[in-house]
Amino acid sequence: MQDWVESVNRLKSLLPQDVQETLDKHEAAGTVEDPEYQAAADKYNEQFTCRLTPLPEGFVEDNEWMANNSTVYHTMNGPTEFFITGSIKTFDVVSDLHGINVPTLLTNGKWDGAQDTVVKKFFWNIPKVKWVQFAEASHTPHYEETRRYMDTVGTFLTEM
Known part of the structure; x- marks a missing residue:
């Protein structure tokens, strides 16, 4: 967080x-x-x-x-995406990520709150991981780049 x-x-x-x-x-x-x-x-x-x-x-x-x-x-969480006051304010899962042993797809948008600085720790610490960024999207690439998002998820699911 x-x-x-x-x-x-x-x-x-x-x-x-x-x-x-x-x-x-x-x-x-x-x-x-x-x-x-x-x-x-x-x-x-x-x-x-x-x-x-x-x-x-x-x-x-x-x-x-x-x-x-x-x-x-x-x-x-709290009242907004950027004013975190809730119970997850200090949550940190990074030390447990190595235990995810299934293929994992990470996605984020260029304009997403989950910027690369957030996602990279997941990428570095999950053993079987693929990371795709959506260049025209924010936090909702499934709406903003629907076709590419669905293709990405579909390909990931068929190749895993």
């Missing part, structure tokens, strides 16, 4: 200064439910969670479900 937090904060620093200031102000004040904060968080999500306009129906539905009951997400 430390790698994730560093990665998403680097991406957050690419947002316009006023958006960053709004996010920082509300995080410091503990007012992350404020509509102004939510609008600023949406700016992050537009760049680094799903870059498609309009958003895919499945993505919208997933977010509606989470909005209707965000207990698990907020308890584990």
